[in-house]
Amino acid sequence: MxxxxxxxxxxxxxxxxxxxxxxxxxxxxxxxxxxxxxxxxxxxxxxxxxxxxxxxxxxxWDTPHYELGTGYGHIALETDDIFATCDAVRAKGGKVVREPGPMKHGTTVIAFVEDPDGYKIEFIQP
Missing domain, CATH: 3.10.180.10 (2,3-Dihydroxybiphenyl 1,2-Dioxygenase, domain 1)
Known part of the structure; x- marks a missing residue:
């Protein structure tokens, strides 16, 4: 599967x-x-x-908006250069909601952006 x-x-x-x-x-x-x-x-x-x-x-077609609820987390995408990726998102009108930096209680570098409906997308730099 x-x-x-x-x-x-x-x-x-x-x-x-x-x-x-x-x-x-x-x-x-x-x-x-x-x-x-x-x-x-x-x-x-x-x-x-x-x-x-x-x-x-x-x-x-008849539903212009959804409430996201408290169960949804995020979609994660890997990127080689998280800073450049966030800059590119901003340049194209996207919304960075958490700037690149180490995750809380860890060292993995992450950032978050938000899509037009409020869904979070996490960027992770390996």
């Missing part, structure tokens, strides 16, 4: 696709409308779904 995807419900699909593709550099892998169910699914990632886990962005 392997992880296929993680699903996030998003309020504005175009805004979310733009964030994940233009700000985080993912590719839009596929997209399909389901008019009878009034929703659209879009899959984004850094490579083919047959090779890597991806994100499924689910847009329910």
């Amino acid at each position: 392997r992880i296929l995807h993680t699903m996030l419900r998003v309020g504005d699909l175009e805004r979310s696709i733009a964030f994940y593709t233009e700000v985080l550099g993912m590719q839009l892998l596929r997209r399909k409308d389901f008019p009878e169910g009034r929703f659209t699914l879009a899959f984004v990632g850094y490579g083919a779904e047959s090779e890597q886990a991806v994100l499924e962005l689910t847009h329910n």
Whole structure:
């Protein structure tokens, strides 16, 4: 078995696709409308779904906003240069919510950004 995807419900699909593709550099892998169910699914990632886990962005046409709740944590992405990655996110209009630095009680260098719906993405520098 392997992880296929993680699903996030998003309020504005175009805004979310733009964030994940233009700000985080993912590719839009596929997209399909389901008019009878009034929703659209879009899959984004850094490579083919047959090779890597991806994100499924689910847009329910009649729901412009979601409450994130207290159970969700974050998505983690590895980056070779966390400082340059955060600078690039800021330059493209993204929001860095925790500047790069060592994690609490450890030495791993991390940072956090936030997508347009408030989901946290953690950058980790190996």
